[in-house]
Amino acid sequence: MDTSLSTPLDPATPADSGTLVLAVPKGRILSELAPLLARAGIRPAPDYADENSRRLRFPTDDPALDVVRVRSFDVATFVAHGAAQIGVCGADVLMEFDYDQIYAPLDLGIGRCRVSVAEPAELAGRDDPSRWSRVTVATKYPNIAQRHFAARGVQAEVVELNGAMELAPSLGLARLIVDLVQTGATLKANGLMETEVIAHVTSRLIVNRTALKTRPEVIGGWIARFRAALASASAR
Numbered sequence: 001m002d003t004s005l006s007t008p009l010d011p012a013t014p015a016d017s018g019t020l021v022l023a024v025p026k027g028r029i030l031s032e033l034a035p036l037l038a039r040a041g042i043r044p045a046p047d048y049a050d051e052n053s054r055r056l057r058f059p060t061d062d063p064a065l066d067v068v069r070v071r072s073f074d075v076a077t078f079v080a081h082g083a084a085q086i087g088v089c090g091a092d093v094l095m096e097f098d099y100d101q102i103y104a105p106l107d108l109g110i111g112r113c114r115v116s117v118a119e120p121a122e123l124a125g126r127d128d129p130s131r132w133s134r135v136t137v138a139t140k141y142p143n144i145a146q147r148h149f150a151a152r153g154v155q156a157e158v159v160e161l162n163g164a165m166e167l168a169p170s171l172g173l174a175r176l177i178v179d180l181v182q183t184g185a186t187l188k189a190n191g192l193m194e195t196e197v198i199a200h201v202t203s204r205l206i207v208n209r210t211a212l213k214t215r216p217e218v219i220g221g222w223i224a225r226f227r228a229a230l231a232s233a234s235a236r
């Protein structure tokens, strides 16, 4: 892993020194996150919640804090490079990238799902995974998949996709998939069966380690506000 990710990559365009940037994933996590942000006292401009808004960076009613809305994998990239100092992303993303520069102090308890292995339902009953020496796997988590199968002495040939992994087995692209599962409805609708849970997933508050060292009061203050927001939610 690259351990040099302490500052934005391009020194000619440093991140704003004063304003703190919070990176949040667009999509499904945004609505689950909204009540928590409100309890933490973060009120972004109203179009932040509008998926149709073309704006990516939103001021909040705190002039020292802006929110940026990016893809969930990119939240980790922005925070690892210090372009955003804090962020929210799934444990699945942290497991996949394993950035040294990211510290994840809080489990936010939202975005609850699991990273699992699945295969066609008609194969699952008669397959014997202990006899595999090599498998093909469609996934957007190549590192998680490689590590998981390597630990079992199985060589995984990964076909990397960005979505619709569930199509891969029936179209002959891969024998298995490694993907997120929550209700299991997507697997079922596509004739697949979950055969192994690799990890349980929730979203985490993440911070850039260097920012935490250089601005401990500010970043530590935000961690404390999120912690208090979580405690007040669980006390209700």
Ligand SMILES: Nc1ncnc2c1ncn2[C@@H]1O[C@H](COP(=O)(O)OP(=O)(O)OP(=O)(O)O)[C@@H](O)[C@H]1O
Residues within 6 Å of the ligand: 025, 026, 027, 028, 029, 071, 072, 073, 089, 090, 091, 092, 093, 111, 112, 113, 162, 180, 181, 182, 183, 201, 202, 203
């Ligand atoms: N079905 C689900 N149930 C609960 N949480 C989920 C589910 N799917 C994904 N997540 C969590 O939400 C995060 C973002 O997932 P989402 O599906 O919104 O983005 P994505 O489709 O992976 O991103 P993108 O559209 O940028 O490719 C994931 O990293 C995971 O932690």
Ligand SMILES: O=P(O)(O)OC[C@H]1O[C@H](OP(=O)(O)OP(=O)(O)O)[C@H](O)[C@@H]1O
Residues within 6 Å of the ligand: 028, 162, 163, 164, 179, 180, 181, 182, 183, 184, 185, 186, 187
């Ligand atoms: O078990 P379930 O409740 O059916 O949820 C699982 C689905 O949720 C995620 O996809 P998402 O809806 O985010 O779409 P994506 O293909 O854009 O990732 C994941 O990739 C699965 O396809």
